[in-house]
């Protein structure tokens with residue numbers, strides 16, 4: 001069975017959401033944030049000290065977008081849930097693009113905004129960096145805005161792992177207080193994603209696991 005190491009609403013929410021969409025069995029190990037400082041023993045599991053870490057059945061992965069792709073491909077071989085877009089489908093290139101866009105283009109600037117606006121002690125904060133990278137993130141929403149103005153999901157005419165990857169960046173945008181600054185099509189898309197059973201179950205799963213494992217239930221990103 002797969003084990004997912006997770007901090008409340010951190011990027012590890014991506015594979016957690018995927019596991020819930022797929023209704024797959026898994027073990028959820030909750031960690032305080034940042035584990036590198038607050039749970040030093042975790043470094044012997046993942047030398048980077050980051051979450052997510054997915055292990056079991058020959059798996060040892062540290063990248064959330066790659067996990068979305070891996071889980072969709074391997075846990076739903078018949079693709080009954082449609083979360084994976086196969087190489088033969090016309091939207092396969094778009095699928096890979098948006099899957100990686102969620103982390104590489106959208107989440108990257110958010111983490112700078114969070115670090116220099118919120119996580120660092122006050123004397124080390126850099127308001128200009130936080131502000132600039134918030135604007136960077138909002139400007140990078142332009143590409144998905146153009147798409148979502150004319151379709152419900154990012155690609156293939158259905159909900160896929162790419163929506164989980166990008167959806168998590170929007171969730172983090174919510175923690176940064178930016179939802180009102182999302183363009184209307186993205187606000188509507190984000191509202192739709194939050195209604196999904198898989199998303200609701202993932203929220204409940206992390207809450208229940210945190211309580212059971214004695215980890216605080218508030219995400220560090222919520223400030």
Ligand SMILES: N[C@@H](CCC(=O)N[C@@H](CS)C(=O)NCC(=O)O)C(=O)O
Pocket residue numbers: 010011012034035036049050051052062063064065103
């Ligand atoms: N590119 C990686 C980034 C992983 C990452 O940096 N995770 C953050 C949480 S959102 C983390 O563990 N930060 C704690 C630290 O850097 O010590 C992914 O998409 O999974």
